[in-house]
Structure formats: structure tokens, C-alpha cells
Amino acid sequence: MRNIVVLLIFAVALALQAGCGGGGPHRPSDLPKLHPVNITITQGGTPLEGATVNLTSKTPATYGTATGATDSSGVAAMRTYGFTGVPEGQYTVTVMKTAIEGATEQMDGNAKILVGGRIYQYVDAQYQNAETSTLSIDIKAGTTNETLDVGAPVKEFIAENLRD
Numbered sequence: 001m002r003n004i005v006v007l008l009i010f011a012v013a014l015a016l017q018a019g020c021g022g023g024g025p026h027r028p029s030d031l032p033k034l035h036p037v038n039i040t041i042t043q044g045g046t047p048l049e050g051a052t053v054n055l056t057s058k059t060p061a062t063y064g065t066a067t068g069a070t071d072s073s074g075v076a077a078m079r080t081y082g083f084t085g086v087p088e089g090q091y092t093v094t095v096m097k098t099a100i101e102g103a104t105e106q107m108d109g110n111a112k113i114l115v116g117g118r119i120y121q122y123v124d125a126q127y128q129n130a131e132t133s134t135l136s137i138d139i140k141a142g143t144t145n146e147t148l149d150v151g152a153p154v155k156e157f158i159a160e161n162l163r164d
Contacts, residue, residue, distance in 0.1 A: 027083060028063075028081070030062060031063055031080070031081065031083065031087075032063065032087040032088070033087065033088075033141075034080055034083055034084065034085025034086060034087060035085050035086060035087070035088065035139055035140070035141055035142060035143065035144060036077075036084065036085050036143040036144070037055075037066070037077075037078040037085060037086045037137075037139055037143075037144045037145075037146075038075055038076070038077055038078070038143075038144070038145050038146075039053055039068065039075070039076050039078060039093065039137065039145075039146050039147075039148060040070075040073070040074045040075050040076075040145075040146070040147040040148070041053060041070050041074050041076065041095055041147075041148055041149075041150060042074055042147060042148070042149045042150070043122075043123070043149065043150050043151065043152070043153050044149070044151065044152050044153055045149065046074075047070070047072070047073050047074025047075075048070055048074050048095075048097065048122075048123075048150065049070055049071065049072045049073075049074060050069070050070060050097055050099070051069070051070045051074075051076070051095050051096065051097040051122075051123065052067065052068075052069055052095070052096045052097070053067065053068045053069070053070065053076040053078070053093065053094070053095050054066070054067050054093070054094045054095075054096075054130075055067070055078060055086060055091035055092070055093055055137065056091060056092045056094065056130040057089050057090070057091055058089070058090040058091060058092060058136070059089060059090070061087070061089065063080055063081060063087060064089075065080070066078045066079060066080045066086045066091070067079060086139050086144075087139065088139050088140055088141060089138075089139055090136065090137075090138050090139075091136060091137050091138075091139065092130045092133055092135065092136055093127075093133060093135035093136060093137055093148060094127060094128055094129060094130050094133050094135070095123050095127045095128070095133075095135070095148075095150050096121070096123055096127075096128050097121070097122040097123050098119060098120065098121050098122070098158065099119070099120055099122065100114050100117040100118070100119050100120075100161050101117055101118055101120060102116065102117040102118055103115060103116050103117030103161055104116055104117075114161060115161070116160075116161060117160075117161045118157060118158075118159075118160055118161065119157075119158040119159045119160070119161055120155050120156060120157055120158060121154070121155075121156045121158050122153065122154060122155060122156075123150050123154065124150060124151050124152075124154050125156070126151075127150045127151075135148050135150075
């Protein structure tokens with residue numbers, strides 16, 4: 001009986017280690033080789049925390065976009081369709097950072113929501129659109145580490161947060 005319990009525990013542990021269905025997204029067979037890319041975003045020379053960074057391929061490609069979010073050091077580790085890295089190529093870089101100021105937190109059922117306040121954009125509009133951004137990056141085989149600056153700090157009012 002003891003051997004059966006030990007065998008059962010071992011089987012459960014093995015099943016948990018293998019996971020259900022692979023444990024994550026399945027890599028598409030046509031996804032090109034991805035290379036690690038870390039982009040440091042600065043604003044006036046200071047690391048920009050909490051920004052969204054997007055890469056858009058300059059040539060048509062099935063997997064022509066990648067995204068990341070900057071940490072407290074301004075570094076975004078880029079991902080393509082949820083997988084770490086970016087295919088080789090030339091990309092236009094866009095950067096956005098928005099925040100709500102003056103909002104209050106309230107409960108809506110089981111979720112916390114922000115009520116009131118004003119929504120601001122903290123990056124110059126030029127860098128928010130792939131058609132107007134002057135930022136670019138060339139991804140080659142191996143690891144790419146690049147620092148890009150989005151100019152002087154801005155605080156542009158976008159809208160009132162009207163949720164109530």
C-alpha cells in the first residue's frame with residue numbers, strides 16, 4: 001500500500017511538472033528566430049519608468065510588431081507575440097506613457113476602479129505614432145541593447161476620466 005501511495009505522489013508530481021497542454025502559448029511554426037532586445041528609454045537623459053514601447057517593422061512581415069514596458073531603470077525587454085525577443089530587421093520605435101491623476105479608487109463588485117481625475121500623456125506626440133516617430137532600431141542576430149531618448153519631459157492633458 002505504501003508503494004502505491006509513493007508511486008501515486010510521484011505520478012502527480014510528474015504530471016504537474018509537465019503541465020497541462022505545455023503550460024504556455026505555443027510558438028507558431030512560422031515565427032522567425034527571435035533575438036533578445038532590451039531598449040532603455042530616457043526622457044531628457046533620465047530613465048522613463050512605466051512607458052509602453054512598440055516596435056513596428058519597416059518592411060511588411062507577418063510578425064512585424066514587438067512590445068515591452070519600461071521598468072524603474074527605463075529598460076523594456078521586448079517580446080514578439082508573447083515570446084521573448086524580436087526577429088532581425090529594421091523597426092520604427094514608438095513610446096507612450098499615460099496616467100490618471102487625481103482619481104479615487106472605488107470598488108465595482110470585486111474590482112477596484114479609478115473614478116474621476118484627469119488623463120495625461122507624458123511623451124511628446126511625435127514619438128507615439130510609427131508614422132511620425134524618428135526613433136528606429138536595427139535588430140541583428142545576438143543580443144541588442146539600445147538607449148533611445150524621447151526628448152524633454154511633457155505633461156499633455158488628454159481627457160477627463162468620466163467613469164462614475
